[in-house]
Amino acid sequence: MLWNELDEMLAEWEDRVHSTMATGTSLPAVVGPALRGECRVDVWEEDEEVIIAADLPGVEKPEVSIRLVDPQILEIRIEKKVDYEEKEEPDYYVRERIAGNMQRRVYLPSEVVDEGATATFRNGVLEVRFKKLARETGTVIPIE
Template structure:
């Protein structure tokens, strides 16, 4: 039987992942803004860009959503307005979110701020961000004497 040294932090990554998943699955309210419990975000990358796709139903105009990129973090924020008012005594069930929301997503690679494109269609926001290309490696000539 092989002995494995005791590492008290061995399971911390799994705990952190479970803890993050628990809080992402329920709406969290921070300063009156929804921290995207119901709005899901997928992030993937290709060789040249990072692509974020977000379910964001209920937007009526482009001024209702804002995108900011700082370093390797994309922030999506905005407001979802109620299309028509319903008296409280007439409401039987309320599950759809109305109000301000904000979500910050860590990106897997640094992106260029120039060239970012976003589109919104059928309740889905897609943000395409070109990856920041590292400067080309410079070959240094060595003089031999």
């Protein structure tokens, strides 16, 4: 279907833009998903944590799965069931609500670890908390 091809092209565009920009720039995280109508997210840091909040209206908890792809990428997957029981899809005049499968990769501002991560889902809002990866600052220089 044409829309699926467009979604794939936009996802590839988002990945290419992100790979060419400096770490921490949020342009792809804002522009790409907004163009595709995906879930909207907020990402912020507090002390030793990175927090992600995603709006998933109309989605039930069992339809959502999350996975830390690498220390700076969270993947949110949704498998949304259709709202109708008919054998054929209705002839929509306007269709903007998410139905079917969706995947969103969220680029994080710091490297995180999955150990001790928590996730909650209340009133259509997914909140995920990760501990930042502890890194020593500076370099130990041996004394001769």
